[in-house]
């Protein structure tokens with residue numbers, strides 16, 4: 001299996017200062033997980049653990065932990081888990097390394113926790129296409145028959161917004177430039193792919209829509225970098 005994407009993420013998180021708001025997507029929970037809550041709360045049974053898959057530095061995991069009893073923040077980059085453990089030590093979130101494309105690890109986690117609800121923001125859009133089927137298979141295992149998934153992913157059109165922002169000046173959107181410095185590939189897919197990847201793993205889309213990622217980067221004219229996202233609520237029963 002090609003391990004380079006794991007290495008790219010590990011080097012991204014290793015390079016990043018351990019402070020809130022340094023990653024371009026690290027928006028305040030009030031405009032992120034807490035704002036997304038009305039989209040998924042009627043579907044998330046309160047007695048199931050909540051997984052924040054691809055949790056990064058754990059900003060959104062910590063917000064989820066104020067709403068749900070047991071939250072696990074999972075990321076395949078050990079350096080991301082170090083950020084999360086340092087920044088969110090008081091949150092009560094259990095942070096662990098976990099690779100969503102490792103279906104055996106997903107089965108072991110389901111064995112441990114039973115069915116789970118899943119919050120996932122910004123993970124599938126940047127993943128190499130050949131890994132997406134395994135990622136979706138793991139999601140189906142983790143959801144089991146009673147869990148629900150809330151996934152918010154960059155829309156394919158975000159790629160044009162990013163290109164336009166970067167082209168505005170040599171030092172425009174420095175936080176977004178960090179992503180490319182580490183060979184990461186945001187919005188690397190086509191319209192409908194999110195839904196197609198999930199349904200191919202027998203995950204059923206219950207609801208969907210669009211929202212805006214309020215980036216932490218600023219354009220040369222002072223405007224915030226906003227990026228279009230697609231969201232779905234889905235289950236595997």
Ligand SMILES: C[S@@+](CC[C@H](N)C(=O)[O-])C[C@H]1O[C@@H](n2cnc3c(N)ncnc32)[C@H](O)[C@@H]1O
Nearest residue numbers: 009054055056075076077098099100101121122
């Ligand atoms: C764009 S960041 C989003 C972080 C976080 N979800 C947020 O909204 O702040 C994507 C995260 O997914 C993680 N990631 C990417 N592929 C993964 C995989 N296969 N398994 C687990 N984590 C993954 C990366 O290390 C990174 O922290």
